[in-house]
Amino acid sequence: MAAILEATAQVLESEGYERTTTSRIAERAGVSVGSLYQYFPTKDALVAELVERHFDEVSSRMLGTLAELGEASAEAAVEVIVEAIVDLHRPHPVRHGAFNELLLRMDGLELLDRFGAHVEAAVAEVLAQRREPLGLADPELSAQVLCRAVSGLVRTTLRRDPERFADPAFQRELARLIHRYLL
Amino acid sequence: MAAILEATAQVLESEGYERTTTSRIAERAGVSVGSLYQYFPTKDALVAELVERHFDEVSSRMLGTLAELGEASAEAAVEVIVEAIVDLHRPHPVRHGAFNELLLRMDGLELLDRFGAHVEAAVAEVLAQRREPLGLADPELSAQVLCRAVSGLVRTTLRRDPERFADPAFQRELARLIHRYLL
Amino acid sequence: MAAILEATAQVLESEGYERTTTSRIAERAGVSVGSLYQYFPTKDALVAELVERHFDEVSSRMLGTLAELGEASAEAAVEVIVEAIVDLHRPHPVRHGAFNELLLRMDGLELLDRFGAHVEAAVAEVLAQRREPLGLADPELSAQVLCRAVSGLVRTTLRRDPERFADPAFQRELARLIHRYLL
Amino acid sequence: MAAILEATAQVLESEGYERTTTSRIAERAGVSVGSLYQYFPTKDALVAELVERHFDEVSSRMLGTLAELGEASAEAAVEVIVEAIVDLHRPHPVRHGAFNELLLRMDGLELLDRFGAHVEAAVAEVLAQRREPLGLADPELSAQVLCRAVSGLVRTTLRRDPERFADPAFQRELARLIHRYLL
DNA sequence: CATGAATGAGACTTCATTCAT
DNA sequence: TATGAATGAAGTCTCATTCAT
Numbered sequence: 001m002a003a004i005l006e007a008t009a010q011v012l013e014s015e016g017y018e019r020t021t022t023s024r025i026a027e028r029a030g031v032s033v034g035s036l037y038q039y040f041p042t043k044d045a046l047v048a049e050l051v052e053r054h055f056d057e058v059s060s061r062m063l064g065t066l067a068e069l070g071e072a073s074a075e076a077a078v079e080v081i082v083e084a085i086v087d088l089h090r091p092h093p094v095r096h097g098a099f100n101e102l103l104l105r106m107d108g109l110e111l112l113d114r115f116g117a118h119v120e121a122a123v124a125e126v127l128a129q130r131r132e133p134l135g136l137a138d139p140e141l142s143a144q145v146l147c148r149a150v151s152g153l154v155r156t157t158l159r160r161d162p163e164r165f166a167d168p169a170f171q172r173e174l175a176r177l178i179h180r181y182l183l
Numbered sequence: 184m185a186a187i188l189e190a191t192a193q194v195l196e197s198e199g200y201e202r203t204t205t206s207r208i209a210e211r212a213g214v215s216v217g218s219l220y221q222y223f224p225t226k227d228a229l230v231a232e233l234v235e236r237h238f239d240e241v242s243s244r245m246l247g248t249l250a251e252l253g254e255a256s257a258e259a260a261v262e263v264i265v266e267a268i269v270d271l272h273r274p275h276p277v278r279h280g281a282f283n284e285l286l287l288r289m290d291g292l293e294l295l296d297r298f299g300a301h302v303e304a305a306v307a308e309v310l311a312q313r314r315e316p317l318g319l320a321d322p323e324l325s326a327q328v329l330c331r332a333v334s335g336l337v338r339t340t341l342r343r344d345p346e347r348f349a350d351p352a353f354q355r356e357l358a359r360l361i362h363r364y365l366l
Numbered sequence: 367m368a369a370i371l372e373a374t375a376q377v378l379e380s381e382g383y384e385r386t387t388t389s390r391i392a393e394r395a396g397v398s399v400g401s402l403y404q405y406f407p408t409k410d411a412l413v414a415e416l417v418e419r420h421f422d423e424v425s426s427r428m429l430g431t432l433a434e435l436g437e438a439s440a441e442a443a444v445e446v447i448v449e450a451i452v453d454l455h456r457p458h459p460v461r462h463g464a465f466n467e468l469l470l471r472m473d474g475l476e477l478l479d480r481f482g483a484h485v486e487a488a489v490a491e492v493l494a495q496r497r498e499p500l501g502l503a504d505p506e507l508s509a510q511v512l513c514r515a516v517s518g519l520v521r522t523t524l525r526r527d528p529e530r531f532a533d534p535a536f537q538r539e540l541a542r543l544i545h546r547y548l549l
Numbered sequence: 550m551a552a553i554l555e556a557t558a559q560v561l562e563s564e565g566y567e568r569t570t571t572s573r574i575a576e577r578a579g580v581s582v583g584s585l586y587q588y589f590p591t592k593d594a595l596v597a598e599l600v601e602r603h604f605d606e607v608s609s610r611m612l613g614t615l616a617e618l619g620e621a622s623a624e625a626a627v628e629v630i631v632e633a634i635v636d637l638h639r640p641h642p643v644r645h646g647a648f649n650e651l652l653l654r655m656d657g658l659e660l661l662d663r664f665g666a667h668v669e670a671a672v673a674e675v676l677a678q679r680r681e682p683l684g685l686a687d688p689e690l691s692a693q694v695l696c697r698a699v700s701g702l703v704r705t706t707l708r709r710d711p712e713r714f715a716d717p718a719f720q721r722e723l724a725r726l727i728h729r730y731l732l
Numbered sequence: 733c734a735t736g737a738a739t740g741a742g743a744c745t746t747c748a749t750t751c752a753t
Numbered sequence: 754t755a756t757g758a759a760t761g762a763a764g765t766c767t768c769a770t771t772c773a774t
Contacts, residue, residue: 511723519697
């Protein structure tokens with residue numbers, strides 16, 4: 001079952017969604033289509049499970065990072081967060097890009113929205129705790145704007161210049177974007 | 184032909200890409216499949232044409248706005264740009280979202296990249312002209328970061344809360360994101 | 367109308383049957399599809415007319431040659447016939463080949479059979495007139511065998527080495543085939 | 550798979566090429582279109598396979614017969630060959646006719662030419678061995694002429710009077726054609 | 733009469749899913 | 754439980770033919 005999920009990820013990453021068929025997945029996983037359907041009722045369920053796991057991990061890592069910020073200074077906090085984002089995407093930038101694309105094909109995009117909402121809420125909470133020093137009128141709105149801007153930047157860069165993530169200049173600008181927005 | 188393009192946009196908007204078939208398009212356009220193929224050699228060509236037109240318009244409107252900034256103050260310039268972005272997306276927010284999704288399905292994403300690179304270059308130029316007062320070390324990088332962050336914010340909001348575009352608070356935050364990033 | 371028939375022949379010759387469409391024919395003829403259907407009720411009717419004309423000409427030329435043999439010696443007669451066959455195919459060998467292929471696509475092959483039967487009958491008559499000197503038991507059967515063998519040789523050569531028709535060695539062998547068979 | 554090939558042959562034989570569709574084949578074979586495409590990548594590949602098998606058999610049987618001629622007298626050799634030709638076509642004359650038609654539709658006719666060239670070469674070899682007693686100037690040319698004439702006769706007869714193959718008179722004339730041509 | 737845009741039946745092919753072995 | 758051949762709905766595209774202009 002893990003093999004099937006991994007095979008799906010690989011096929012998705014190397015062939016693209018359109019060319020990702022159940023037979024190809026089974027072949028890559030070294031099992032038969034039949035076995036695939038023993039574990040997943042549907043192709044969509046398989047893909048959904050994969051995407052869910054992916055974003056659960058992304059989500060929990062970001063949430064973990066946010067939880068550990070504690071009383072850190074704004075500057076330090078931003079630095080930690082940027083580092084987390086970079087560490088998260090550096091190992092498999094292309095695969096992350098593929099999963100982001102994937103989300104858009106899934107009905108209703110509930111998954112992405114669920115994940116996005118989750119992270120946005122966590123960020124909102126962090127911002128609410130620092131409301132006064134930052135002078136934020138509406139921490140929830142700020143969290144939304146910030147999360148969407150940052151993830152858009154990450155997503156596009158992932159797709160257009162994946163290697164950019166290793167560039168300190170890029171990381172500096174990412175930190176600047178966050179830091180300045182929050183003043 | 185215009186009817187076919189419009190029908191394609193409608194089907195895409197209401198049914199999503201996966202359910203957008205040539206027959207459905209033809210039906211919605213009130214013509215037969217044959218007619219569709221009289222004007223477009225391929226389903227992909229049809230969609231590509233549609234997307235191209237859409238982003239040509241978006242692109243040219245944004246480029247026009249940038250060209251008119253002239254010597255305006257940074258504050259005024261940001262205000263004008265935000266207004267342009269909002270005006271651009273307010274009329275058909277859902278459709279804009281659909282087109283953004285669509286881009287990701289097209290081979291190589293050349294179109295989006297072409298469009299994105301185009302706008303990024305124009306923004307880089309504007310920033311380069313104001314390099315000193317803004318204290319920008321690398322206007323090109325700043326343009327990339329800014330464009331990707333802003334379009335990510337716009338894209339996600341388009342999908343999750345399209346009506347948000349009418350909210351002055353959102354517009355204020357968008358302006359703030361840009362303004363603060365550039366100092 | 368002549369233009370349409372000629373265009374059909376050209377398209378058939380250059381593109382092959384599978385790629386011969388009514389639009390291509392109309393385009394080559396410099397008219398519209400509509401005009402084409404003004405003169406021919408059906409694509410098949412158009413092709414049939416073309417084939418009919420072609421074989422009417424072939425047929426009548428061969429029949430004319432046979433009629434002129436008169437009392438000529440067997441040797442002279444064979445020489446005249448071979449010359450006629452060669453003269454008939456030399457100008458447009460490829461087109462003749464195309465028409466032969468074409469025949470096989472037409473329903474029931476009535477046309478080819480009608481033409482073939484016609485020529486076979488004429489040859490049978492000539493052979494019947496010379497029954498005794500040639501020592502023929504069944505001139506009708508001999509005519510069939512001879513005609514089918516000769517036209518098979520011509521057909522295959524037309525397709526595989528069209529230029530062969532100009533080769534005197536080939537012509538000699540063709541004459542030999544006929545002459546020897548009849549003793 | 551054998552069932553599919555057999556069904557294809559049957560449909561081809563009874564309906565003609567134009568009316569031979571993948572669905573009809575599948576239906577006749579008692580399977581679904583899907584199964585058909587499990588074994589053959591393309592309709593053309595299926596037909597090609599069928600034709601190839603057919604002509605491989607025809608070819609190898611004729612080649613075998615030629616190889617067994619040994620030192621037999623010319624008369625005996627001709628008799629053996631005619632018998633082989635007749636035995637080959639008598640069981641399914643109509644199907645043989647259908648396959649001959651079929652060849653002409655296949656791209657480039659490579660198959661027929663390959664088969665034809667093969668047999669012509671074998672015949673040329675046999676003739677070359679008997680060059681002197683037969684007084685042949687150019688055994689290769691003679692082989693070509695002979696093969697094309699004979700196969701033309703066979704083909705046409707197959708199509709117009711298939712039952713003729715059982716007639717001793719026809720067989721006598723076929724032998725005569727060959728024998729006399731070679732003197 | 734000519735035109736050519738429109739039509740739509742139907743061909744080929746794919747692939748998610750099932751089920752007998 | 755695993756297998757993978759079989760299924761068939763559905764999609765894309767072609768082209769002979771029609772008919773309003």
